[in-house]
Amino acid sequence: MEPLTPHCDHTSGCITCGDEAIAMKVLRIDRERGLALCANEAGERSSVETALVEPVEPGESLLVHAGTAIGRDSEERVVA
């Protein structure tokens, strides 16, 4: 039985949501296939398409949406 609530909720970054992407850290790179093994805040790993943000290096933080890195998460702090 499928759960009634969709799997992708706002806490983990909804897949289809208009807009939300999540920050993931690059662990390992497969340059040949254009993929990188990345981990999210909770340590969950998945392979991510990196064609749109190449070149990437291990340790970098990427903004990932629907399995694809669409940008980088830089480290500028909020200014009140």
Place this chain on the structure above:
Amino acid sequence: MKYVEEFRDAELGQVLAGEILAAVDPERHYKLMEVCGGHTHSIYKYGVDDLLPDNVELVHGPGCPVCVIPMGRVDDGIAIARNEEVIFACFGDMLRVPGSERSLLEAKAEGADVRMVYSPLDALRLAKANPDREVVFFALGFETTAPSTALTMMRAKAEGVSNFSCMCNHVTIVPPLRALLDSPDLRLDGFIGPGHVSTVVGARPFEFIPADYGKPVVVAGFEPLDILQAVLMIIRQLGDGRREVENQYTRVVPYEGNLRALEVMAEVFELRPHFEWRGLGFISQSALRLSDAYADFDAELRFATPGVRVADPKACQCGEVLKGVIKPWECKVFGTACTPEHAIGTCMVSPEGACAAYYNYGRFARDRVVV
């Protein structure tokens, strides 16, 4: 996570709330629209609206791609999914969206092979793992998601995965915003621009809003301090008499966007002449289809679909909610006939929908207008 906690700092939030209070004109009412469903959720998850003065009102825009999919498209998807050879892959939110007679989840219960995927690439993997089946990916989303579909279609073509195709429902953000701004019953003072759509398209496409309609736009991130700071920036623009596009989310959004993403989208997609939006009607050049170069991978050309337009349920006021004309709790069926478990309208189905956000975070009782 580093650089996340800082953007949820309660003390800094109070400081920003104080600055907003000092910046507003007490004689004036401010009505600001957050375009994106992700913002709607952050606002209610963190209680951002409770920190705002009474005369600053946030209204929710059309920025949830699941919410704006019309029932006829769901019916078309189900028609494809019911082909015996088809594995129909889609994102989780889409499964429960009601078509005219059933949802994809109900079609699955009746025997259709419908599977949830987390990315278009997962759907392509399904196709490679099942060479004797036809795998159809139901693509939807704004420009945030479209590049991911585009890259997957390029991979499918390069690798010759001929049993893979895509039913494309990708939509674009600017045409519905223009349609909203042209709507005579809409009164807005400014826009909180979508953060991650702008990662792809940049902030430049929103320049028409101050230029043609005289309204400020601030592209914002999704943490509570991001949203508060964006509200402050809009109110300061209004107070200073400035009307421009500002980028609050500079740590992620380049003003020009991700040029490589725009290139792959331009190769794989072309604009549809028009597309129906739930509650907003037909909007010209507001959605994408596969380009001629990728026609072999177009599920709508590969499979027969009814292609019938289905009117929204009469009781459902998703259209007014999406336009920001009414608040979710002002809808006649909100929280009674329409709940996340038994949704009538799409705004209740998707966790990003404005109605689901209100329902889940207990806002439904507040200031309810009896109609």
